[in-house]
Amino acid sequence: MENKKLVTILIPAYNEEEVLNMLYERLYSIMESVPNYNFELLFVNDGSKDNTLNIIKDLRKNDKRVCYLNLSRNYGKEIAMIAGLDYSKGDAVIIIDADLQDPPELIPQMISLWEQGYDDVYAKRKSRKGETWLKKFTSKMYYKTLQSVTKIEIQKDTGDFRLLDRRCVEALKQFRESQRYTKGLFSWIGYNKKEILYDRDPRAAGKTKWNYRKLINLSIDGITSFTTAPLRWATTTGIFISIIGFIYMMFIIIKTLAYGVDVPGYSSTMVVILFIGGIQLVFLGIIGEYLGRAFYESKHRPIYFIDTYNEEKETNLPK
Ligand code: UDP
Numbered sequence: 001m002e003n004k005k006l007v008t009i010l011i012p013a014y015n016e017e018e019v020l021n022m023l024y025e026r027l028y029s030i031m032e033s034v035p036n037y038n039f040e041l042l043f044v045n046d047g048s049k050d051n052t053l054n055i056i057k058d059l060r061k062n063d064k065r066v067c068y069l070n071l072s073r074n075y076g077k078e079i080a081m082i083a084g085l086d087y088s089k090g091d092a093v094i095i096i097d098a099d100l101q102d103p104p105e106l107i108p109q110m111i112s113l114w115e116q117g118y119d120d121v122y123a124k125r126k127s128r129k130g131e132t133w134l135k136k137f138t139s140k141m142y143y144k145t146l147q148s149v150t151k152i153e154i155q156k157d158t159g160d161f162r163l164l165d166r167r168c169v170e171a172l173k174q175f176r177e178s179q180r181y182t183k184g185l186f187s188w189i190g191y192n193k194k195e196i197l198y199d200r201d202p203r204a205a206g207k208t209k210w211n212y213r214k215l216i217n218l219s220i221d222g223i224t225s226f227t228t229a230p231l232r233w234a235t236t237t238g239i240f241i242s243i244i245g246f247i248y249m250m251f252i253i254i255k256t257l258a259y260g261v262d263v264p265g266y267s268s269t270m271v272v273i274l275f276i277g278g279i280q281l282v283f284l285g286i287i288g289e290y291l292g293r294a295f296y297e298s299k300h301r302p303i304y305f306i307d308t309y310n311e312e313k314e315t316n317l318p319k
């Protein structure tokens with residue numbers, strides 16, 4: 001009994017009252033099917049406004065493998081995950097969505113690959129049921145752009161559903177940035193990676209918490225937390241436009257000397273002013289993005305606070 005390895009299943013949950021019992025049943029039968037391991041089901045309640053916390057507490061009454069971390073408010077999934085990693089005890093941690101979009105049936109396979117020596121076994125989507133073509137298209141374009149600007153390999157069609165060996169968890173715990181883009185961090189830390197393919201199911205119940213506004217923000221975080229390439233684009237575009245401007249200037253000077261001043265030219269002047277003005281604003285925005293990140297990170301604020309860990313009121317400050 002005591003020599004069994006401990007596997008933590010980390011479940012960030014925000015307003016998931018409709019699926020939690022279903023999730024627990026699925027996980028329960030999976031845990032039965034791999035009896036050689038001990039399990040810890042660590043729910044991170046990310047400031048849910050529904051019954052999520054009570055359901056988790058009820059589960060814990062009957063099954064002491066269920067643990068929970070109750071965050072002091074809603075922080076978003078990225079932070080819920082690092083909080084969970086901080087409190088996880090397992091020799092391996094499996095991160096899984098609460099909504100059953102990640103099939104728990106892959107867990108035994110993940111564990112057996114882990115036993116073969118892989119540190120990061122991630123699940124890659126073969127298909128995505130119940131998602132609009134627009135979401136699939138934008139996500140594809142996004143991965144493409146992100147990959148083109150960074151040297152680190154970003155895994156396509158991969159979410160946060162994965163098994164991490166303890167040393168990956170310890171590595172991830174060292175990234176204390178407040179604007180997190182965990183997907184990128186998984187690649188950043190490296191180690192032995194292994195992918196398994198699966199069909200992504202539609203949400204079992206409840207609604208997605210993502211909307212386009214949140215997704216756009218996450219995408220910008222993804223790029224700006226990973227690379228300063230956009231700043232470089234700004235420089236090269238600036239150089240390019242200056243060269244064109246210089247050539248045009250020479251042209252105008254010579255033309256004026258040869259043919260004298262001609263007054264018309266309002267529309268061409270406006271076009272140039274608007275074009276350059278637009279580019280300047282975009283690049284100011286890009287600089288602002290980085291400045292903003294530097295601003296947030298330089299404050300070194302704690303990234304989350306815990307209300308309760310299991311039954312205990314948490315008074316320890318986060319690491
Ligand atoms: N989630 C969270 N905090 C949030 C939003 C979401 O912990 O602020 C959790 C949510 O409960 C789920 C997972 O993150 O377990 C993925 O969320 P969702 O299914 O809404 O995203 P999608 O699958 O649509 O990308």
Ligand code: MG
Nearest residue numbers: 097099101203
């Ligand atoms: Mg989902």
